Amino acid sequence: xxxxxxxxxxxxxxxxxxxxxxxxxxxxxxxxxxxxxxxxxxxxxxxxxxxxxxxxxxxxxxxxxxxxxxxxxxxxxxxxxxxxxxxxxxxxxxxxxxxxxxxxxxxxxxxxxxxxxxxxxxxxxxxxxxxxxxxxxxxxxxxxxxxxxxxxxxxxxxxxxxxxxxxxxxxxxxxxxxxxxxxxxxxxxxxxxxxxxxxxxxxxxxxxxxxxxxxxxxxxxxxxxxxxxxxxxxxxxxxxxxxxxxxxxxxxxxxxxxxxxxx
Amino acid sequence: xxxxxxxxxxxxxxxxxxxxxxxxxxxxxxxxxxxxxxxxxxxxxxxxxxxxxxxxxxxxxxxxxxxxxxxxxxxxxxxxxxxxxxxxxxxxxxxxxxxxxxxxxxxxxxxxxxxxxxxxxxxxxxxxxxxxxxxxxxxxxxxxxxxxxxxxxxxxxxxxxxxxxxxxxxxxxxxxxxxxxxxxxxxxxxxxxxxxxxxxxxxxxxxxxxxxxxxxxxxxxxxxxxxxxxxxxxxxxxxxxxxxxxxxxxxxxxxxxxxxxxxxxxxxxxxxxxxxxxxxxxxxxxxxxxxxxxxxxxxxxxxxxxxxxxxxxxxxxxxxxxxxxxxxxxxxxxxxxxxxxxxxxxxxxxxxxxxxxxxxxxxxxxxxxxxxxxxxxxxxxxxxxxxxxxxxxxxxxxxxx
Numbered sequence: 001x002x003x004x005x006x007x008x009x010x011x012x013x014x015x016x017x018x019x020x021x022x023x024x025x026x027x028x029x030x031x032x033x034x035x036x037x038x039x040x041x042x043x044x045x046x047x048x049x050x051x052x053x054x055x056x057x058x059x060x061x062x063x064x065x066x067x068x069x070x071x072x073x074x075x076x077x078x079x080x081x082x083x084x085x086x087x088x089x090x091x092x093x094x095x096x097x098x099x100x101x102x103x104x105x106x107x108x109x110x111x112x113x114x115x116x117x118x119x120x121x122x123x124x125x126x127x128x129x130x131x132x133x134x135x136x137x138x139x140x141x142x143x144x145x146x147x148x149x150x151x152x153x154x155x156x157x158x159x160x161x162x163x164x165x166x167x168x169x170x171x172x173x174x175x176x177x178x179x180x181x182x183x184x185x186x187x188x189x190x191x192x193x194x195x196x197x198x199x200x201x202x203x204x205x206x207x208x209x210x211x212x213x214x215x216x217x218x219x220x221x222x223x224x225x226x227x228x229x230x231x232x233x234x235x236x237x238x239x240x241x242x243x244x245x246x247x248x249x250x251x252x253x254x255x256x257x258x259x260x261x262x263x
Numbered sequence: 264x265x266x267x268x269x270x271x272x273x274x275x276x277x278x279x280x281x282x283x284x285x286x287x288x289x290x291x292x293x294x295x296x297x298x299x300x301x302x303x304x305x306x307x308x309x310x311x312x313x314x315x316x317x318x319x320x321x322x323x324x325x326x327x328x329x330x331x332x333x334x335x336x337x338x339x340x341x342x343x344x345x346x347x348x349x350x351x352x353x354x355x356x357x358x359x360x361x362x363x364x365x366x367x368x369x370x371x372x373x374x375x376x377x378x379x380x381x382x383x384x385x386x387x388x389x390x391x392x393x394x395x396x397x398x399x400x401x402x403x404x405x406x407x408x409x410x411x412x413x414x415x416x417x418x419x420x421x422x423x424x425x426x427x428x429x430x431x432x433x434x435x436x437x438x439x440x441x442x443x444x445x446x447x448x449x450x451x452x453x454x455x456x457x458x459x460x461x462x463x464x465x466x467x468x469x470x471x472x473x474x475x476x477x478x479x480x481x482x483x484x485x486x487x488x489x490x491x492x493x494x495x496x497x498x499x500x501x502x503x504x505x506x507x508x509x510x511x512x513x514x515x516x517x518x519x520x521x522x523x524x525x526x527x528x529x530x531x532x533x534x535x536x537x538x539x540x541x542x543x544x545x546x547x548x549x550x551x552x553x554x555x556x557x558x559x560x561x562x563x564x565x566x567x568x569x570x571x572x573x574x575x576x577x578x579x580x581x582x583x584x585x586x587x588x589x590x591x592x593x594x595x596x597x598x599x600x601x602x603x604x605x606x607x608x609x610x611x612x613x614x615x616x617x618x619x620x621x622x623x624x625x626x627x628x629x630x631x632x633x634x635x636x637x638x639x640x641x642x643x644x645x646x647x648x649x650x651x652x653x654x655x656x657x658x659x660x661x662x663x664x
Contacts, residue, residue: 011285091302091303094437094449123449125449130434133438134437140405158528160430161403161430162429163342163530163531168525171522179584181584218319221446223478223479226477227476228308228474229475239633239639240640247650248651248653252654254638261655262567
């Protein structure tokens with residue numbers, strides 16, 4: 001079983017915040033981390049490999065320093081990793097990212113099962129996984145909390161939707177995005193970490209893919225960011241103290257004033 | 264492509280260094296260094312007071328394709344024959360945009376034996392309803408839904424497609440955009456128009472709501488976006504709507520599928536989904552034990568809302584994961600959000616800070632949640648909540664008398 005897990009290096013969102021007074025973006029030395037959701041995708045990939053046999057390949061696209069995220073992820077026990085890195089890839093939207101990842105997966109020999117995290121915590125789009133599946137022309141299932149094999153070419157997936165949980169059957173190859181409920185990621189292993197330290201992580205550039213320069217990065221993107229700005233300011237915050245009945249009565253009166261008394 | 268820097272305009276003020284979400288900018292001997300890892304997000308360009316930074320401009324193709332003929336589409340999401348409210352909310356918003364562009368609004372209803380919903384869609388403000396019924400569409404599954412909507416969009420060619428950013432919308436709309444080879448913006452909270460260029464200006468939060476971005480799809484059609492439930496208002500229903508209901512046959516579902524719906528495993532029946540709730544009562548570690556969530560449920564019921572939770576409360580096993588709000592849970596933006604016994608870790612804040620009005624109750628006056636709350640009540644939630652519930656009951660009782 002050829003298992004590919006997509007990993008994204010992201011700034012730790014808790015370090016990116018707005019100054020409550022000036023409403024400017026403040027950073028206290030942004031730390032780069034593995035997108036937290038991707039660790040569940042990685043764990044699921046490792047579990048499928050343990051049950052079904054095969055190989056887990058990690059794939060990421062990003063600047064050269066994203067190799068560190070892959071190295072860290074290798075420490076959990078994946079077999080190998082590849083980094084897509086080229087200045088031509090910069091500014092890619094979700095479509096251009098998915099197209100680049102798809103060509104890389106083909107370049108690496110294809111995949112039977114691709115796992116992604118639910119979404120990345122910097123962009124929160126959840127679009128790269130489904131677009132990747134569409135470009136690879138294979139099925140996609142979102143928000144999996146359980147993956148079981150029924151035969152070696154079909155999986156049954158239990159997944160979260162707005163009304164609860166559904167079960168779907170999916171023929172492989174497929175792309176599956178996972179939610180955090182799916183598993184409890186193992187801690188990194190000392191042995192794997194040692195091995196990861198020495199691992200040579202190949203870097204794939206535009207020249208390695210069957211793509212033209214105008215199909216990747218900003219040039220290959222269908223969307224463009226035209227403006228970035230701070231979110232609208234909240235009203236002046238109020239702090240109340242008092243006895244519980246006082247606070248409760250005052251709160252209820254205020255909510256009614258504001259028309260927030262519900263139905 | 265890389266960021267364009269004009270050294271002669273730069274005064275090394277350092278604003279862009281603080282603004283860069285990726286930390287790739289640095290100053291060496293008062294000279295700006297653009298490090299590896301720039302994603303061209305544009306945040307630094309916005310903060311630079313001297314316009315010393317610029318995003319590389321994409322050359323416009325000589326011809327943008329002709330404006331497609333079929334106006335604005337809204338994906339009509341339903342579950343078991345009931346419309347999901349974001350559908351009517353988006354039809355209301357599509358109506359506003361369509362009137363400005365002088366085009367029609369179509370609702371696209373996919374399902375099985377759902378024809379009865381079509382009139383409701385017309386009453387919500389749609390000019391016409393495309394009704395595509397097929398047994399494979401009886402329950403949601405990415406493959407048939409994405410094939411069906413793609414087929415219809417290719418046949419009728421809308422200028423814009425909007426859908427709710429629900430679990431369903433976010434699962435299959437990206438596939439439709441990829442099939443149609445066009446741009447898609449996720450989880451928008453505001454729409455506007457550039458009427459001259461007929462561009463849809465799509466605004467969405469990024470970095471967990473810490474910054475807002477406006478995004479366009481300048482060269483391809485349809486322009487596509489998913490929109491956060493609860494942001495747009497439902498219009499008063501049109502009486503005796505005159506719009507047209509157009510049944511359409513699908514050919515894309517004839518081939519044997521590679522994925523299929525099997526069964527509903529578990530249904531959350533008791534309360535409305537978090538994403539649709541106008542009021543959310545969320546609890547955290549300060550509730551101390553599972554049984555105290557009953558107070559939250561009671562308050563939520565009185566206000567017609569839903570119950571949410573912080574990761575701490577979910578990890579403690581007090582409430583299922585489906586209720587978790589925050590970075591590894593759901594992102595919500597209700598009209599009223601109660602954060603009860605939630606200290607306000609950054610991972611929680613990113614999931615709820617775009618709520619309209621936030622009430623925080625916490626014993627600790629230094630709790631970070633108070634930084635973003637509109638109303639901060641310092642005290643013991645387990646004492647304040649019962650008193651609040653009493654107050655509300657008193658009002659509701661006297662209203663009934």
